[in-house]
Amino acid sequence: MLSYGSYIAGVEQPARQWVYTLRSSAMLRDFFGAVRLKRSLERGRIAPEEAGVEVVGRSAVADQEDMAVALRRAAAAVDEWAAVPAATRMRVVAEFHALVAEKHDALVELMIAEGHPRSLARWEAAGMLAATGPATRDFLSGQLEHRVRDGARELRVRRVADGVVCLNPPQNATVANALLGIWALAAGNALVVRAPRSAPLGVMYALRELVAPALERVGAPAAALSVLCCEAGATLRQWLASPLVDDIMYFGGSEQGIAFGAECVAAGKKPVLELAGNDVCVVWHDADLDLAAEALSEAFYGSGQICMVPNCAVVHPRVADELLAKLAARAAAIRPGPPEEPGALLSPVLRTDRFHEVLGQAEAAGAEIVCGGRRLDVDGRPDEVRGLFLEPTVIRVDGLKGARDLDAVRHETFFPLLPVVVPEEASDGELLAQVTDFVNSNEYGLRNSLWTGDEETAERFLSRLRNGGLVKVNDSHIGFLPVLPTHGGTGLTGGPGGEANYPLLRTSHLQGVSVARGVRPSEAVFGGPAAPGGPVEENEGVQV
Structure with missing residues (x-):
């Protein structure tokens, strides 16, 4: 056992x-x-x-006094750790990546024990590796410092650690989200993580067995990391009140998260918000429908209780019937089961009453249930009284106009429920503009995706799309990729200032530096002679 x-300092x-x-x-x-x-x-x-x-x-x-000690020790560690060369700090991520690869199977088995279906746990572990691999590290290291030579001056634009970063992971994907803190450490911050009381073990294991050894291998101060299992409300209030806390990484629902972000700003903290998603996947008439249906079925991973799965599809009317048939066949093959089973993909759903409310509202407005809609027991048998699982459900909604009047379309439902919106017939040019406007008008903005066989259609879609922190074209909606972010978005997903979230960048701030030799201040004030030919780039990025 x-x-x-x-774990304090x-x-x-x-x-x-x-x-x-x-x-x-x-x-x-x-x-x-x-x-x-x-x-x-x-x-x-x-x-x-x-x-x-x-x-x-x-x-x-842990209690509040334990947390107070962790915050004091973290604040004392920042000056030492932030002063370590960026290349050394980035090595922490490389060591972490190696440890995740080494302990991959143990990590997956622990997530399964905590309730993640095997396929979901393997997906989360794959995300940890993709997000910390060599290509991603090289890209982000290039964002840490830029230098140019301008006559007698060396000019630098660099990122500087914010200080003490506190991280509050969600209850549905505790381990993967807690491990985003590795990038806050690489930025030079000290990190304090709250392990949720409802599911603390995976977080404690990941921070102790993967992050702490990575820090030790590069000689980081031990006080740069603390992880404590404690109650959420009291801990968040303590972080808000503490003058030692600089940033708070918060995961949760949009309504509570936006309000909490405002409290952070009022208290002088930087909020890094990861809130709900309501991702849209567009399928055009020339798409590979088999692959598109496969991507749309990702909506049912973990019973839809993951913020970055497809939540709504918009399908060209010419191929809607064919795609819905393919999607229904895939949905019918997805079954519940104990999380250890290789084929298990669904997770239990607690608020089945709300699921039926959302589904009933859609039906009353004219939506058609294509498949699903029932409660299931662990063996996949219908059980409307005691069933802990929900059958993967697809509904058809005809017409863009009025589609967002339905809760199933407008909001993240956190159910295995995928509404497929079929627009009215129009010319392709007009229809693409309408569909893009529909995606842009989404209040949320985590991920969006498009399936099309035409490069020009893809480029027109991309040129008009402003919503979201990540866009995929002809690709898995939930798959992780090197260099690209795993999290972050606009609107109700990331709050004011929300964008693609690279925690290394979000928990640091830009600082301009000028190092001069032999420059007369009076000349600098009124514009001294420039270097011949203008500024010359000296180097770019940090070698890791």
């Missing part, structure tokens, strides 16, 4: 209270029995050695 105390603290993590499959088999076991362990009625194999591990529960 894994056991992690609070490189030291594991003794625990006064524990949160125990049971295998998700045990909860599916006997929910009430598993809850009784968990409570008995946490109340000390059963000794850990008597718990059995269904208990994966435990995490110490």
Whole structure:
């Protein structure tokens, strides 16, 4: 059984209270029995050695005083760590990447134990590797500093660490999002992570077994990293009130997240917001429909409870019927099951009442259910009373006008529910403009994608598209790629100032520097002689 105390500035603290993590499959088999076991362990009625194999591990529960110590130690570490050369700090990411590759299988198995279907856990691990690989590191290292020579001056534009960065991962993808903090560390910040009490073990493992050793390998100060399992509300209030905190990376729903971002600004903190997504995938008449249907079926990963899956499709009317038939066939093959099973893709859904409300509203407005719509048990059998899973559901919505009056189209639903909007017939030029305007008018803006066989159509779409932090053309909607960001977006996804999120850049700030020799201040004030031929680029980027 894994056991992690609070990790404060490189030291594991003794625990006064524990949160125990049971295998998700045990909860599916006997929910009430598993809850009784968990409570008995946490109340000390059963000794850990008597718990059995269904208990994966435990995490110490921290309090506000523990957090206060972590923040003080982090603030003391910033000056030392930020002064380390950028090339050395970037090596932390390379070491982390190597550790993820080395411990890939153990990491995947732990995420599965916490309830991630195997395919979903493997996808998340693939994202960690793609986002920290050599091509991405080389690209981002080039953003850290730029130098030019201008006569007697060396001019630099560089990125400087913000200071203490606090990270609050979401409950649905705790590990992958907590590990975005590796880039905040590479920027020269100290990092303090809250492991959610509902799912702390994966975060504790990832930070302790992947991030902490990477920092140690490059000689970083131990106080640059702390990770504590603690209650969300009190912790966020403590971060807002602390003068030691500079940035807060917050993951959650849009309504709460936008409000929290405003609180951050009022308290003098930089909010880095990762909120809801409501991604749109456009399928044009000349698309490869088999591949497009495969990409659209990614909407059902984790039962749609992932912000970056397709949430809405807009399909050219000439191919709508054919695509819907292909999509329905794919949806019918997606089944629930214990997360350990290789074919499992769906996760349990708690708010099934809300799912039926959204679906009923769409039907009342004229939408057609193409497939799905039922509750299922773990074996895939319909069970409208006790079913913990929802059948992958596709609905057809005719007409762009009025489509966003439906909650299924307008908002991220977090269900395995994909509305397919079929526009009215029009000329291709007019229709492409209407569809692009529809995508741009989306209140959210995480990812968008397009399927087309025509390069000109793709370029016209891209030239007009302003919404979103990432755009894919003829590609997996959720697949991770080197160099491109994994997170970030506009509107209700990233809040004011939202954009593609590279945490290395978002947790640092630009600073201009001039280093001169023999320059007379009076000449500089009134415009001294320029270097012959103007400024000359001296070097670009940081060699890693």
